[in-house]
Amino acid sequence: MKTFSKVPNPGEKTRIIICPLCGNKIYSNHWKINDSSFVKCSKCSLIYQNPQPIAEDVALRYDNSYFNYEITNENIFLNLILLGLKDVGFIPANIQTGTRKILDIGCATGLFLEFMKKNGWDAYGVEICESAADYGIINRNLNIYKGFLENLSVPHNSFDIIHFSHVIEHINDPLLFLENVYNLLKPGGVVYCVTPNISGFQARLFKQKWRSAIPDHLVLYSVKTLKMLFKNSNFKVIKYKTWGGLCANSGYPVFLKKILDKLAKPLGFGDVVIIKAVKPH
Numbered sequence: 001m002k003t004f005s006k007v008p009n010p011g012e013k014t015r016i017i018i019c020p021l022c023g024n025k026i027y028s029n030h031w032k033i034n035d036s037s038f039v040k041c042s043k044c045s046l047i048y049q050n051p052q053p054i055a056e057d058v059a060l061r062y063d064n065s066y067f068n069y070e071i072t073n074e075n076i077f078l079n080l081i082l083l084g085l086k087d088v089g090f091i092p093a094n095i096q097t098g099t100r101k102i103l104d105i106g107c108a109t110g111l112f113l114e115f116m117k118k119n120g121w122d123a124y125g126v127e128i129c130e131s132a133a134d135y136g137i138i139n140r141n142l143n144i145y146k147g148f149l150e151n152l153s154v155p156h157n158s159f160d161i162i163h164f165s166h167v168i169e170h171i172n173d174p175l176l177f178l179e180n181v182y183n184l185l186k187p188g189g190v191v192y193c194v195t196p197n198i199s200g201f202q203a204r205l206f207k208q209k210w211r212s213a214i215p216d217h218l219v220l221y222s223v224k225t226l227k228m229l230f231k232n233s234n235f236k237v238i239k240y241k242t243w244g245g246l247c248a249n250s251g252y253p254v255f256l257k258k259i260l261d262k263l264a265k266p267l268g269f270g271d272v273v274i275i276k277a278v279k280p281h
């Protein structure tokens, strides 16, 4: 599966930032990918783009080409989301008594939300790509807010579960983003976050040619820095799992992919990580 990636639009503004995880100003150069520089924080080891494009400019990259990518691959993505959730013990069909409320941030065309709705959930989405959101609203009759999470007008303590898959790596200010997520969750509510794992085998092997080392990813998390992000945002990290040993078309023999795929999960060196965290009571 090829990761959606766009060359930054001409005229995008960038700015030098401090570490978005620990606020440290000192970093070393890590990877240069076309015109995008990834640096490593000298204190917490977070890998992030610096200088960094601003959120409004990044949002404009999610035009019709993104919608086409999402709609073409939506069944594959739903399957991956459900597999990831199962890995950390969440089976959407096992709904407890009463209707439960879920928010999917970066819900794209809404196939996962539709699946949740069919399983009895009160389902809401947030999506910055207008054509993807419209598809879910019109064709799936879903409740999707078009825009950024911080502009979503919903009372605090609203959701039992908040899910975001392949979103956090696109966010300029992940601490502010998680503060919003925290406020929207009910006490005892659970957050599920999926993101590429820079401490995985593929990132170590391919380095700046890694499929997730792209200008659209503003921050690249390791298992360690992702856990730190959630802890610093007052969440209790319950569980995490990684998966994916080698991607298809990596140029390596199929038998090696099979072996590495099988080992990635139990040994924790997978290419993608899912983290489950709780907002304490």
Ligand SMILES: [Zn+2]
Binding pocket: 019, 020, 021, 022, 023, 024, 041, 042, 043, 044, 045, 046
């Ligand atoms: Zn740092």
